[in-house]
Amino acid sequence: MKAYIHATGNISAQKTFGHPPLLQVLVEQSGNRMRCTEPDYSAFIDVKMIRRMSRIIKMGVAAAMECLQEAGVKNPDAIVTGTAYGCLEDTGIFLKKMVQQNEEMLTPTAFIQSTHNTIGGQIALLLQCHRYNNTFVHRGFSFESALLDAMMLLEEGNVNNVLAGSVDEITDISHAILSRFGLYKNGNVSNNSLYNDISGGSIAGEGAAFFLLTRDPSKNDYAVIDGLHTFYKPANIIEVSGQILSFLENISCKIDEIDLIIIGKSGDEAGDAIYTQIGQSVFANIPAIPYKNLCGEYPTSNGFALWLAAGIIKSGNIPSTLNTAITKKIKRVLIYNHYQNIHHSLLLLSAC
């Protein structure tokens, strides 16, 4: 199963919206929470509709619109979205009122905006798109499930293109709770020195990344997705290696054909040990760059990674802001990421 990445749209902590030159300037943020660099949404969304959209919906809609604009497509043949946390802000607003007002005088807006499929639903509403519309909400597999659904739709032959993407946000409430679970570093860590900090935890991230995937190639495609594979709760590093090797074998890719690996190193020592071990074994001698220092850690961060991989393949080079040592032309990129050592995913992309 293949899919061509024909267009992208990305809102992240970096300056990624509006298709500026790939990561020419990096954004530095300190603390353990990376906030998105957001556009003026009123340029994309009618003011009458904006009032019914919380921040995460605006992020998703704007990223989707930017993607469709780049593709020159008014109405995609299907819309598939992934979100692990859903619409947290509205969920929090409704819950708070429910608790503090003792279930009295509650209003519907926050409730109807809290359902996970609101993002995909609002995109469809805006575009008047009556086609297939699905939302995956499975933690660190939310984006990958959406991608898989999209790739299956393309293979089934009833659609020519699919708008697929993911979005997750951080709110004050979610950050406070996830911090209590010990997910994040304490204190003032700059994302630029994320990997120098050996304390446990990562930095929280958020973002919206959308892709227009097509069955057939066309001019100006970013890259082709050769394969996607996910595996759940691997028993040990041996299983991780085995899964990676059998994935590559299944799509007939030899290890030395890979020019670059984008890895999901999060800054958490325990979790990152897996990347170190794999880097010394299966991926020995293959250049690797991390990406979570750019976007933070969140269940659907692979959307950012796919955007980055696609951009690198399109230009053929790794931006100098990320790495100056790797000088060869990049034609084949493997993305390997895991979320809390529970959700592991592999994506292989090639130039086309």
Add this chain to the structure above:
Amino acid sequence: MADLKKQIVEQLNLQHINPESIGDDQPLFVEGLGLDSIDALELIVLLQKQYNIKLNNAEDGPKVFRSVKTMAEYITAHQSQQA
């Protein structure tokens, strides 16, 4: 009615609209401001919250909420009944 207009704008998150620009007789639903059924539910709660008035019959909604003026008249009528 000026206060009521401000409350409507706030309750319905009509960020782009200046309360003073809403005409007293301007239709609120479908045309005019273009509000919908969810907004109607919000306005029902607004009546309760700000004016302690319960719209007992939901079918009266379209009449009561036709314009700011009809809303104000309903409020005046029911507030005097309560007093």
Add this chain to the structure above:
Amino acid sequence: MYTSNAAVYIAGVGIISAIGNNTKACLHALEHYEAGIGPITSLLTIHKNILPVAEVKLSNKELAEATGLSEKISRTALLSMMAAKEAWEDAGLPHSKNLRTGFISANSVGGMDMSENFFAEFFNNPARGKLSQVVNHECGAVTELVADKLGIKHYVSTISTACSSSANSIFFAARLIKHNLLDVAIAGGTDALTKFTLNGFNTLQILDKDPCTPFDENRKGLNLGEGAGYIVLVSESVANEMKDKLYGKLSGYCNANDAHHQTASSPDGAGSFLAMKGALALSGLKASDIDYINLHGTGTYNNDISEGTAIQRLFEPTYPKMSSTKSFTGHTLGASGGIEAVFSALSVKHNFIYPNLRLHTPIQSLPFAAETVFQKNEKINHVLSNSFGFGGNCSSLIFSKL
């Protein structure tokens, strides 16, 4: 490799709802007109004694004992495990390591039944509230509690598209089998009653203060329910070894979007029409081939007229028999597609047509009426099951006799 005409079979069913804790009990209730709708007993809410709901009649403690899971986890997961386990055992598949098995579940608010209690304390003081109450808040976390207990890890995912969630999870699973990524899948959904959803729906003023009357001219709204429903889907090669056990085939499915309003359905039922039409097209069937429609039929003014109009447009001039089993189980949100898939599979296997309870006056503007009598004497070859939700998400499934 994708095989478009590969058949996908139903090999097992499992269900828990307000009308029964398992398939046999639910069928008994359906046949004896015993609805599960009544006053709220478990939730601590101001709406107690005002809004009727359809509660599963087992406590978390009893569910925990039956499933082997902890009593302290989300009820959503406990209900899910009850039904998924029944479906799995019903299928009786060999514990073969060579069968690539997936678990695709669905729910609308995950572990909110526990999280809403956490937030009551948290909002007073962000350092308060037991973390154990939110650790499985996410929709996907609930799924994983069950997948882990069932020992399924080859492929696990969760869908959330409001009321069409588990219909979507079922046909996503079927497609995974057709793409030769899985041999077997347990698919469906679950949802537990929560104050969050009860209050949310109440603000929309679409809850009936009496037991609901779907497809009745004087219907006043829906009753929320809880439960879980799963079916076990298998590929043709697996099905070949279990011919007698099979319930039927999933012969058609479609997902379309109404794109009309965030919560209300369009008056002409555009999304519903497209979903039903698409499912028919995929199955290769004509509208007149459908013997029974298990309606989405929530009992709200809006859904029933919208769905009814779409049915009129698609099926006229002759209409199949139809009914809404939500008149028994209430509207179980994320579980409804799964629960109704179980009823549909049983319908094609045993020729059941379920009654639509409390129907006094059929909707006057529609040229058909729902069935009010339980039937099992006519041959049922094809059943259409509808699930339409917020966000315009409309899905229809077609189950066919072998």
